[in-house]
Amino acid sequence: MSLKGNALIAQSGGPTVVINASLIGAVDAAREAAEIEEIYGAIHGMDGILHENLTALLQEDPTILQGLRTTPSAALGTSRLKPKQADLERALEVFQAHNVRYFFYIGGNDSQLACHLVSQLALQSDWEMRIMGIPKTIDNDLPITDNCPGFASAARLAASATQFVAKDAEAFGEAEVIEIMGRHAGWVTGAAQTGRREDRDAPHLVYLPEVPVKPEEFIEDCRAAYEQYGYLVVAVSEGFAFAESERVTTSDKVDEFGHARLSGVAEALSGVVEEALGKRCRTDRLGNLHRCFTYTASAVDLEEAYGVGQVAVQQAVAGENNQMVIIQRQSAAGEEPFRFSCGLTPLTSVADIERTVPREWINERGNGVTQEFIDYAKPLMRGTGEPTPLGLPSYPRLAGHAVERKLAPYVRPK
């Protein structure tokens, strides 16, 4: 049962605010495990494995390692490399050359698939080893797990920034479209709605990629909200498309996985809004900030990320193999503080599978999320303390004590 040797850990795909917490969780657990001699880090993910670009993590200054726990983005470096069969074979060769008996891969759907394929190859060989996936994605689109480390912090950025830009739009009495990450899954965009406390608060309309909406309904809803509240804030996923239309993107480029680079939906919608309202409509795009804006880190997210890293190592040492660590919610929906435990699921159950927002968690009109969604997301989004509040931003408004008019109405000269 006991398998002695080295461990290798790699970070893969888009970083998150908390991906280093998972790295340090794993390193801390590896230090405690008698079975693990050295824990190597792969520089720039799979790329570092293939080219034997490895670093010995236990030789690092412990102060640096602890500081990394709250450092955004992948401290080891990451890559979007999609491994081919030859790459997988090379990876196994590298494992053997460096007596790597434990491999931990921190990543999303694509990475969990790579993880599973390496694992299959190892099983077919005579190289005994244990391979574990550590979940990570701001998109929150891995199945089985309650949520994915990285999501809650991105969600807190989206919800906070939406409240902030809404204040600016309200001050002008203007419209605003804020573009939030999410290609096929609208988890982060939906979470932006958790900051809305009363009807006049933003975001008034929330559009996810899961539900195509008719342009005429969009226009109708924008007009109604603007009419009612005197300003308008629309939150939209980068992957949103109108019904029977192509997704909007201003980029003709694709990434390493052949996915089109998305960008420009906010610009496109703002044009529609300006025409509908006859009012200026501004845009903001949170872009890469979702993955690195530490000031809006979720305390739950940091704890989860560290935990899944630890558990991956502990369970591998205990004999588990070809599994991904999952988060299991122990508190009720909507209950705070959020409580969780970690479990395992076979890599095959998550590899390359995307979990989008359930249709019933999006309202019928497709312009907002339901209370069930809010109860799911909000407990995850707890902050780390003042001045970044534990809850989401909430600010007073003037009650307004109108002063009686004394003059005839004024008509501005043209």
Place this chain on the structure above:
Amino acid sequence: MSLKGNALIAQSGGPTVVINASLIGAVDAAREAAEIEEIYGAIHGMDGILHENLTALLQEDPTILQGLRTTPSAALGTSRLKPKQADLERALEVFQAHNVRYFFYIGGNDSQLACHLVSQLALQSDWEMRIMGIPKTIDNDLPITDNCPGFASAARLAASATQFVAKDAEAFGEAEVIEIMGRHAGWVTGAAQTGRREDRDAPHLVYLPEVPVKPEEFIEDCRAAYEQYGYLVVAVSEGFAFAESERVTTSDKVDEFGHARLSGVAEALSGVVEEALGKRCRTDRLGNLHRCFTYTASAVDLEEAYGVGQVAVQQAVAGENNQMVIIQRQSAAGEEPFRFSCGLTPLTSVADIERTVPREWINERGNGVTQEFIDYAKPLMRGTGEPTPLGLPSYPRLAGHAVERKLAPYVRPK
């Protein structure tokens, strides 16, 4: 000398993170002044004045008023209305109808001009009143004053976000262009450089609108920085243009002042970078977040903004008229903590005058700011406390303990 009556206060132009602190500073001082009976707020700036859309601020719940001190964006509402002669005459009529003897206008260059014109009109009439400008602009382009309330918080957002996206770019070994506000003045963009602690830190190149740069030098500098550091972060002002080229903007629209809406310089530069490096270059644009992202508020900025509001009222009551409050630095350049006092300057000395970054505070090559700039800006950018640190974000990197390679180099199959 003593002039008894009501006061009116209005917020104008783009909001800031701290513009409400100035409002509350003025309200608090007005409450203390025996000469001021009621302080009215104009709803949506000049627009509210013209249409007598006023609210009685002393009737507001004090808890709400104190909460507004740290609420981003203009609580009274704002507008970009540029007053015509008839508007100025109407404003005076409204002042008379409501016994307004004190008028306070919180704004930037355009607004200080409007303020001065109203003041001139009042002087020519038999309506005795006192008019004071309260400085506000994230652009930091008002002359005479050491700095402008609103700037330091926008600068802290720019510097922080640059550090964050840099971590993401470094993790991938990619390039990034971050677009920062500043049409003619590069103060906020230059301030993004204050977060750079060592050469390999971002931003590696910083481009201000004050200095046109030759495209070939830009390309050369991008290549050199990427070569040296393995990643590249460029910070650029929205108003930047290459030498002998038009400013880049994807928008064909203009604002109420006839200024072209700017946007798109990051996209344009990223195309140049991708061609130069043969590497992906991402973009981010901080956009409206500069004006409202409270989590990166500067503690100095909050204090200054409250102070200039207070002093405007106190000095008006003491008999001053047709002046703008200014910040006078009492600490030395580069010295922290920053200390200041408030003074006055005639409105004519600031109205419609733009202060750009002095040429000698930008390096010769035009790709970064000098130590003098850093010594000017950094003391202003002190944070409000953990977890938003007092200083700027600083994170450890792994020292790196390379593991000896054991295999022949790997060549990936095509």
